[in-house]
Amino acid sequence: MHVKVGDRLRFQGRVVGMKEHTAEVIEILGTDGEPPYRVRHEDGHEAIVVPGPDCLVEPK
Template sequence: MSAVTPFDNESMMAKVGDRLLVHGHVVGRGDRQGEIIEVRGPDGSPPYLVRYTDGRESLVYPGPDAIVEPADR
């Protein structure tokens, strides 16, 4: 199993403390990184409440441009 999990509706799982990386897809905008502070789906599935590095929080249903990095990494 890979340490980094690309998005897959059927298998994306996360835990509180994991990092969410969302790749930028607009010119001039970089990637967004944040910490998953709450998992609202069953058994680790989305949606996730994420606190980004700029301090903002949002409820996220990650798309194909998102990667979950385990907290122990």
């Protein structure tokens, strides 16, 4: 997975009751656009993520 700052990651719900959500990539911590990424979620909190197969990239 390769992303750029400003791209959005769409996380699909993996379990019953988990809703789909998005997060904006604000920093790339890996090399050449690879994970891990620092993201800002819709509710404003930030986290470091290594996306799995349930994640889609939405280019900026």
